[in-house]
Amino acid sequence: MGRQAHQVYTDPASIRKLESIIDELPANGHVVLLMKDGSSCDGVVSARPNVQLFRDADEHEGVNALVQLQRPDVPEWSRRVWLDQVVRVEHLDSSMASES
Numbered sequence: 001m002g003r004q005a006h007q008v009y010t011d012p013a014s015i016r017k018l019e020s021i022i023d024e025l026p027a028n029g030h031v032v033l034l035m036k037d038g039s040s041c042d043g044v045v046s047a048r049p050n051v052q053l054f055r056d057a058d059e060h061e062g063v064n065a066l067v068q069l070q071r072p073d074v075p076e077w078s079r080r081v082w083l084d085q086v087v088r089v090e091h092l093d094s095s096m097a098s099e100s
Contacts, residue, residue: 005054007084008062014084015051018065021083022049025067030092033069036085042092043069043079 009015025031025045032042049067056062065083 003052003054005056005062005064006082008054008056008060008064009084010062015063018051018063018083021086021089022051022065024089024091025049031069032090032092033067033081033086034088034090035081036087041069041079041081043071043077046070046078049083 009018025048027045027048029045030042031045032040034040046068049065051063051065053061054064066080067083069079069081071077
């Protein structure tokens with residue numbers, strides 16, 4: 001298994017938190033992600049993420065999730081974000097903002 005993550009989770013509460021963030025990230029949704037370190041990033045979700053199995057640096061197996069954001073105005077720009085680092089999701093699309 002070549003999938004490495006900086007942090008993995010096995011406890012139900014952490015997994016539910018990842019899943020709740022995933023629920024807020026529809027494919028093609030335009031979002032701003034507010035991060036634990038105080039930074040933020042915005043972009044369009046290229047595909048709805050999924051919780052997946054990873055191993056951390058100590059070879060512990062658990063789950064985490066990544067989302068890939070893209071910027072239509074800068075086609076070559078792309079950023080992958082670990083969902084465990086996301087504090088809050090803000091929706092910039094009017095359709096998702098009205099559903100939240």
